[in-house]
Amino acid sequence: MRIDRIIADTPAPAEALFPKWRGREPLEPHRAEVEQRLAARFPQLSDHATDAAFDRFEAAHPAAPVHRYNQVPAKAAAQVAMLPTQVRAAWVCALMLRHMARFDAAFAATGLPDEFALHYVDQFHRILDSIDSEPEFAALESDTFLKDLWLTRLVMIPAFAQMWWPRSGLSARTTLKAGPRAIAYVFLECGGRDRFLEGHTHDPVARAYWNAPGWAEALRLAALALPALPQVRGAFGSAWFYDPAVLEITPRISFTQDLQAGQGALRIRVGSDADAIANATRTSATRRERYRDGSYLPTDYAFIWSRKRLIARYGA
Structure with a gap:
């Protein structure tokens, strides 16, 4: 076989x-x-x-x-x-x-x-x-x-810290709201807002793979998969842990940002809602306390990778 x-x-x-x-x-x-x-x-x-x-x-x-x-x-x-x-x-x-x-x-x-x-x-x-x-x-x-x-x-494509869903698209509203830089990156650099790989954390494997090596592998495997997916324009993920404010509160998960910020991906602000608040405060007493005292508002951000930049950075 x-x-x-x-x-x-x-x-x-x-x-x-x-x-x-x-x-x-x-x-x-x-x-x-x-x-x-x-x-x-x-x-x-x-x-x-x-x-x-x-x-x-x-x-x-x-x-x-x-x-x-x-x-x-x-x-x-x-x-x-x-x-x-x-x-x-x-x-x-x-x-x-x-x-x-x-x-x-x-x-x-x-x-x-x-x-x-x-x-x-x-x-x-x-x-x-x-x-x-x-x-x-x-x-x-x-x-x-x-x-x-x-x-x-x-x-769904397995990639350790992330599962890549290859049939996703970027929100037009979120892209336009993010401003000219985001619009240029999505429509000129990426060539449009669909289709993309969208990263998802999968709870059953998070304990083993949601760490710095698991995230590095997730990005490498996304780049490795793209030649087999010619219709896919790039990759993105949206989460509370992409918020720059999280680096000061929970620095141990900085790898989720360090592997993408300044590496070729574009970061945009998505916004805060009940899901962002629940997700950010569910597993951390420190984040819960900071949210309750008003010094932290959990907010979703997105990292967007064009196909070309993701392959250039992690395809080797």
């Missing part, structure tokens, strides 16, 4: 950087074992987990050129809702297992460099552990689960 060759022969910096990385572990034995245990745990599953049913779901849930990964079409959601309650989560787990079983041919069709196969395998082992231990995690209402579903569909 091609994936077996990739696992055996492809160099990957992750081996030296992340001791718990599992990209070289054989995938199929693990997948087959989990599939058998899932079937035994849910005897009714075989009545519903058919190729025809999976194909209907896939047809109802296509990957449109630009859309949000967490928007599930009503027809696809209705198909799952019609299943018996006790097998819904298991059915979606079985769908992901089918995607993994077809990984070899599906990955070849992506055109991505071989190294990405290793990173998908790393993620698949984690997802298989979740299916085995708690299949109920597979809920279409869960943002975390939907990232995993798109990983198994080989649309």
Whole structure:
């Protein structure tokens, strides 16, 4: 199999950087074992987990050129809702297992460099552990689960500190509000405001990969992926931790900015809202206290990379 060759022969910096990385572990034995245990745990599953049913779901849930990964079409959601309650989560787990079983041919069709196969395998082992231990995690209402579903569909791209969603676009309102420099960068440097890689933090891997090496790898892998994605104009991410004010409050996460500010990316202010405040204050007593005393207002900023500049900086 091609994936077996990739696992055996492809160099990957992750081996030296992340001791718990599992990209070289054989995938199929693990997948087959989990599939058998899932079937035994849910005897009714075989009545519903058919190729025809999976194909209907896939047809109802296509990957449109630009859309949000967490928007599930009503027809696809209705198909799952019609299943018996006790097998819904298991059915979606079985769908992901089918995607993994077809990984070899599906990955070849992506055109991505071989190294990405290793990173998908790393993620698949984690997802298989979740299916085995708690299949109920597979809920279409869960943002975390939907990232995993798109990983198994080989649309979301794994990159350690970030998952890259290649079907995103920049907000026209945010771009225009940011002023002439942002407008020139987006429309002249990038060539337009869609399509872009959009970076997302994925909670299940944050403990292992949300660090300086994980962020450096995220940017390198974004640049590495771009030749296989000729329609993508660049990459961007929007978050409270891109706010310059955070450097004084939480300097230990300065790498999220240092790897981008002054490196070729453009930073723009997005604004403050309830989500920015909740995200910034959820895990830090210091940020919560600074927000409460009025000395800090959590505010989202975005870093935008043109395709050319990202490849020039991290493509080597």
